[in-house]
Amino acid sequence: MAQSTVDVSGLTCELGGRTLLASAALTAVAGQSVAVTGPSGSGKSTLLACLAGLRRPTAGSVEVCGTDVLALRPSKAAAWRLATIGFVYQFGELLPELSAVENVALPLLIGGGARKEAYPAAERLLDELGVGAVADSPAGSLSGGERQRVAVARALSTRPPVILADEPTGALDEEATDEVCDLLFALPAARQCTLVVVTHNPVVAARADLRLRLSGGILSEEPCPDMTGPAGS
Template sequence: MSTPLIELHDVTRRYENGPPALREVSLTVREGEAVAVIGPSGSGKSTLLNLVAGLDRPDAGTVTVAGTRVDGLGEAGAARYRRAKVGMVFQFFNLLDDLTVLENVVLPARLAGTGRAQARRRAGELLEYLGIARHAGAHPGRLSGGERQRVAVARALMNRPPLLLADEPTGALDSASGADVADLLTELNADGQTVVLVTHDLELARRCTSRTVRLVDGQVALDEVVSR
């Protein structure tokens, strides 16, 4: 059995005086898994993603990712953790429109201290692998939504993170582009990339993951392995 990559133990997160966004959640994701986190609005999906990404801290419990106790990191440590161990893909791409595709993809490596030539080689390999090398010199605004999401995936994978977090990655795409991104996530997972997908889209979850975790009112209501 593969090694645990994400381990949450009795995690609770409460905001102000309301009910907990997460309540004593324990969850393990192993290397190489593709897991969909689903649930209605307000169920705790975004909170879970933010805790795993080191963008938020739990009020109780522990969050460990790739051997790092994420819940104990300060701001600088959390930034280093994200650069090294987590790639993130968002609904609205979060690309920098004044940079070219290549420059967007290179950016995480440069921030991590990678040399320019090495970073550009790695970016070129990713753009080729993802089928968008021809757009390296273009600006994101000239690309389709599906192409921009592929650029975002390339950027997320730039520093070879063990974990890819995808937050509603097809939410801003038409159905054809969304299917293309779903196929891409499936291909990445087949190549060994661990993927955690947060989505409202049950068809997307079914199509590109093999395990579904359903959150309801901040608790795990269902955790099942499913067939694609």
């Protein structure tokens, strides 16, 4: 049996008197994609924050790539995240004044990489993801689809074993949604990483190997819906 990359057990998180997570459990391995759906405010983003060690739950355990995330000291947590977790957000969250290649190279530079190595590596990633032509363009000038491809490239720049995507297609039109989904859900097999996506879109979720629904604090597995058409329909 493959060793779990993400192993969550008994995860409970309360905020303002509300229970966002109630003894949630999640296990995923390298090469696997997981989608989590649920209504707004149900705790999907909170779940990702717990996986990344950005939020401390009320109870439970979180192990990512063999590391007890809840035992990480603050002084070590940032470096661990940089090496282990790649983030893709709904609006890309790129620095608009920097070029696409500068945004992708930034995690490498923060991690202590040399400029002469970081920039060629960033350029190769942009080429691989089909946005090499906009490498020198300011991130603020990119289309939604281009921005998300650059965001995926940035998430991959440090070769993390886990990719967390928070509503990565929420701000995209139908065509761009389909293209970004093709890219994201190909990553686990191509790079032997684990992908966890939270989304409102059931057709996006249907692409995942494992589909979970978060409602009332309960995280439960659900079957693949019988949906047809492109991911943005």
